[in-house]
Amino acid sequence: MANFNERLNGLDLSQITHRLKIATGMTEADCLQAEVLYRQFLVLKSKYPDTPITPPQLADEVWHEHITDTLAYHNDCENLFGAFLHHIPDEDNQETWQKAVYLYQLEFGVDVSNLQAAYCR
Template identity: 35%
Template structure:
């Protein structure tokens, strides 16, 4: 493997749209531009390590894992970027470590520690301090690559203390906007105000372009 060529293919990935999504306050994480740039650098290094060490069980930091998830959500771009960087689709396997074994947490921490070791050996720099102990490793790991050359990665279910920052917070029950103001001989005028339209998500499908109809 030519490491320079492999690294350049990853460095050339344009992830500006992913960073924009992560910085979005409503549909993203509300990151600053500085944080997005910093994590992008570490994410690209993570991708390189997965390419260079496909048989190592490693785990990225939580921030890098978050960047990875947002990249995957842009399905068409992720597929194209995988082809450019790896030559195959890098699958995300979401069930690693969900067997409920007594050593699950040890495996998780060990994967984070191993990531630190190969990171420092490869790049000659200290691993980002927040993740250096392995305690800040995401519940995500790269397992041995099968003969089909597809890497299997995934996240296990996080503990309750790391629940996602989302959920349902229903508003307090309110009375209908109605009232009775009847004249003496007529029925009451009463009704419910029409609720606002449901708020659309900041995502959707990108339908293929339809061919133009031939002129008659």
């Protein structure tokens, strides 16, 4: 069986980002950044499965669009995680956002602190 990164690299998000671009009017560059942040978020959820993490808003936009195709999302979750990855808005708060900021920096060297957090008030 392929490792997580190989399975993630095989995940085709092109239709999802296409739908996102149409639905939101995001630029191609913004959609690309959103997809990268979402893929990084999925890596974090794989490495830290019991840690609530609030994704950056751009990543969350892709996640929401991914979820709308319920069958594909279910299959993708099974392929990536072996289980369904639930989206729990109640977990989105300042503490889980700070955890995300820390983990994006630690794992990818990416500073997301200047991005808007999903649902973070």
